[in-house]
Amino acid sequence: MADCLHILNNLSEISEKLNSREKILLGMDHDGTLAEIITTLVAARMTESMRNVLYSLSKNPRIHLVFISGRTIESLKEVVNIKSNNIFYAGNHGFEIDGDHTDYTFNDKDALEKIRTITEEMCEKFSGIEGLDCEKKIFTTSFIWSTIAPEKQESVRSELSEALKKYRGIRIVEGKKLFNIRPDVNINKGIALGTVGRHFYKDEWRNYLTTIYLGDDNSDEDALKTLQDNDIGVKITENPSETTNAKYYAKNVNEIEEFLMWLNEL
Numbered sequence: 001m002a003d004c005l006h007i008l009n010n011l012s013e014i015s016e017k018l019n020s021r022e023k024i025l026l027g028m029d030h031d032g033t034l035a036e037i038i039t040t041l042v043a044a045r046m047t048e049s050m051r052n053v054l055y056s057l058s059k060n061p062r063i064h065l066v067f068i069s070g071r072t073i074e075s076l077k078e079v080v081n082i083k084s085n086n087i088f089y090a091g092n093h094g095f096e097i098d099g100d101h102t103d104y105t106f107n108d109k110d111a112l113e114k115i116r117t118i119t120e121e122m123c124e125k126f127s128g129i130e131g132l133d134c135e136k137k138i139f140t141t142s143f144i145w146s147t148i149a150p151e152k153q154e155s156v157r158s159e160l161s162e163a164l165k166k167y168r169g170i171r172i173v174e175g176k177k178l179f180n181i182r183p184d185v186n187i188n189k190g191i192a193l194g195t196v197g198r199h200f201y202k203d204e205w206r207n208y209l210t211t212i213y214l215g216d217d218n219s220d221e222d223a224l225k226t227l228q229d230n231d232i233g234v235k236i237t238e239n240p241s242e243t244t245n246a247k248y249y250a251k252n253v254n255e256i257e258e259f260l261m262w263l264n265e266l
């Protein structure tokens with residue numbers, strides 16, 4: 001696979017892509033993409049200048065914004081903290097989606113009950129491990145291990161896999177510094193992005209929207225891989241040779257902000 005192109009060095013190509021369709025769907029992860037992860041994932045917050053540029057973008061009638069995160073929708077709204085009607089939020093990797101007065105939330109009671117039971121069991125089991133946080137999010141649960149020792153991480157992983165053998169239809173997804181357990185259904189950041197696209201233009205959405213997607217983590221690959229030639233996928237990484245479905249890369253959150261400022265001037 002060819003190296004990624006640096007986003008700020010390829011703005012004229014990007015501008016052509018944006019002009020190929022009427023409107024823009026701007027999909028964004030939060031932690032590590034819009035907000036730097038300094039200590040722990042949960043503590044990541046975007047700067048005021050990032051928030052200001054996103055607020056301006058939300059006022060642009062040509063752009064639809066959607067924040068897509070592993071956080072709960074509640075936590076995501078709280079950290080984004082932008083008052084605008086032109087924003088969609090997809091929490092829990094797309095299990096919860098709302099915006100434009102519409103709700104697309106997952107509602108399989110049987111699967112949700114299994115998640116609740118496993119979560120209870122495993123949080124109890126892991127309660128003695130210092131540095132391991134158990135984040136309950138109704139649809140999925142994340143076991144966040146940002147500060148525990150590597151050998152402990154391995155034992156958390158195997159204990160989780162062992163516990164899941166008792167339940168059909170639940171799986172583990174590995175993220176940056178976390179294990180997430182979730183119903184084994186076709187919901188991910190890519191599906192969430194498509195749900196929002198279809199909200200505006202039904203199945204024709206790709207004909208009307210150039211999609212930009214910004215993300216730094218494995219779960220973002222699910223969204224990046226749904227993009228087409230005229231779309232703009234951006235991975236936040238220091239390494240342009242990293243294996244990714246993104247065509248472009250930005251080195252850090254600051255470069256993402258610079259890109260969004262450029263977008264705001266179009």
Ligand SMILES: [Mg+2]
Pocket residue numbers: 029030031032033215216217
């Ligand atoms: Mg992230």
